[in-house]
Structures are given as structure tokens and as C-alpha cells.
Amino acid sequence: METPPIPPWVFTVEPYKGESLSHFLGRFRRANYASSNELGQKTELGSVLARWEKFRFIPPPSQKQLEALALVVQLEVEQLRQMLPLQGVGMKHEPMRLCAACYVEIPCHKLEWQFKETRGCAHHQLRLLSECPNCKLRFPIPSTWLKGQCKRCLLSFAEMIVSQKPY
Template sequence: MVELDAERLRQMLPPEGVGMKHSPIRLCGACYAESVCHKIEWQFKKTVGCDRHQLRLLSKCPVCEKPFPIPALWMDGQCQRCFTSFAEMAKYQKPY
């Protein structure tokens, strides 16, 4: 149905025993500046920050405080209310 083999689909799921946090949607602005995609690891319950950049994840726009919608609704990689780009948001992230 989704045209993926079972092994590839398994790799896309969280590791066994790791829960998912479906909301709030979280992101790393520094990662987003490098690669325009949402990483599933950002939604793991145990994840508090970005291991690559050592920054806490954002769950809302740091400028206008609008929570992020699901990634499928992201338009142009920016906040839908104030139009701050996700990449620009990296400067608001705190180290963890």
C-alpha cells in the first residue's frame, strides 16, 4: 500500500520501548537550516534536545509563540503567523 518493504518501514518507527510524543510538534532550527525536513527523533518522549547541535528543541515559534502545526502543514519552512523562518529560530534555542 505504501510501496515500502517491511524492513524500511520498521527503520522509520521509533526503537522498541521508545514512546512518541505526538504533541507538541518540536523542531531544531539549526537542523532545519541544514536540511529541510522534520526528524522523527524530535518527537521521541526521551528526546529533549538536538544531539547534533546540543540545543533544546522548540515546540512553538519563539517570536510569536504559535505552536507548530504538524510537519505536513509546514509551508515555506516558516511560522504561519509571523513568518519567522525555522532556520532563524535557531538563535533562540538554548543549549541543553
């Protein structure tokens, strides 16, 4: 397979294991000083990207759309697919959820937290949080997660672990 030329402005960003596309897109944009609009234009996906960032995957991303995005973010289509739900998996659009114990190990929002069927973190045997346990602010969409803390009261995700009930 021929490798397409790398667009000169791209800083590549390696996806974390289990990372959601929303969280990845936010990191990619910040690494490349690009706005949502710019990324929408460069990929010619327009507002479709904004929908994906909110875990709205109906209609499901097409191969063509994924190829366009893969070219700009310099990943394989298969790597993008791993950040997307398999077809038929129901997604929870809100609230955004968090296993703080996972985040401390790998600083990213995991795709599986937004599956409708996910009840908790199987790895840590903890329930997921859907709001800051201190000030009750709901977590924003993962593409805007920057510092791993509540945007209002600045409680760190690490400090939220004690508020996660056993699952």
C-alpha cells in the same frame, strides 16, 4: 524478489536521513497532488495514516500495513521502518518539536524529536523549540510543514536558531 508494477500516478520521494513518517507523507502527498483521503484509499489504510501523522503508533503498524504503504509510495518496508519508532519507544504527541539548526541543514522534521526521552539536539547541543519564538504559535503536524517558516508570523526556521538555548 519480484518487483511490483509501479502505479502510474506515482512520483517517488526519497526520504531524508532521520525524517519522520509524518513529514515524509506530507511531501509525498504534495509531490503527487494527493489528498489524505486519496492516500488512505490507495493504501487501504484509511484513517490509520492520519493517526501515524500525529505520531500515534499504538497499536504498532503491522507488516501488512507497511507493505501496503510501501507499494504505493514506492519504498522498501525497511525504509518506512526507519521513519517509525522502534517498538516500546514512547512518543510525544504534542507539542511538535524542532531543532532549527538541523532543519537548515536537512529540511525535514526528525522522528527523534518526538521521542519522549529526547531533551534536545545532541548534534547541535541545543534545546528543541516547541513553538515559534516570535508569536508563540505551536508548530503544526510535520506533514503540513511546507516552507520552513511559522504559519502565522512567517518567521523562518533559520531565524529561530538564535532562540534555541544551549542544552
